[in-house]
Amino acid sequence: MGTRIGKSNSSNRFVVVGVTQGSTDSSKSDEAIPSWAKPDSDEPPPWARDQPNNNTSGQGFVIPFYVYLLASAITAIAAIGSIFEYVNQRPVFGVLSSDSVFYAPLLGFFTFTGIPFSGFLWFKSVQAANKEAEEQDKRDGY
Template identity: 70%
Template sequence: MATTMTLCAQTSPIKRASTRLNSPLTGLFQNCTLGKTPQQSLKLLVLAKRTEAEEPLPSWAKTDSNEPPPWAREDGAASVKTTKELPFFVYLLSSAITAIAAIGSIFEYVNEKPVFGVIQPDSAFYAPLLGFFVFTGIPVSGFLWFKSVQAANKEAEEQDRRDGY
């Protein structure tokens, strides 16, 4: 807003009250009362004007506007989605689970533990199965992470559009 000076010190007999006003042209309202009785009091009113560097107030936020805020508007055609996409956290959770399984397969191969307690290390399927999990799991995990970032960015852009930015 603007710089305000405090004329009411804590150690003086001046009482201070500050209130935030909702008007776009005013900032901090400071009411200082000097004196112990109402007859001896001196009131001071300080209003701060908005500076030019601040962002302009959106049309829906003005007090005399009947326009609803962007999140309350109903965009008939825009609210109907043609494709159903998964939310970003589904992609992110799938990526984490796939990465854990792929790294776990490396540890199972190195320590020669049975795969799922079923396929023993001396089986012909032991190395190919763990190799499949490792060599497909790590790229799939990266792809799912990339999709989660894309979906999160898309949701953020959609929310920004609805908010009017």
């Protein structure tokens, strides 16, 4: 390619083409191509295959990871809110007043069970997300 002198509306393009000795041999390069990706194949790709009975009946209902994650966030907010309510001694909902006998034990229960339970729910959400990702990888052929 050369450099043009003068006014021109065309853009200069630089093209590099690499050819190796093995790239001309098509039988070697076909090994890396999956069977569903070949031009003459009628096989659908892994994500388009119909798998209606993929789940076994013994598994039952599987809770999605985002449900665990949402429950973890709500539980953590409630536990931390219980700490703030106890420190400020101002009941938010007015169910129990701050001079009640059950005020401190109830808020303590929410705090000391809510924080570990929130961590447990977060851990379950990570496990469920990893499981779903592995199943998707299997369906995709990886």
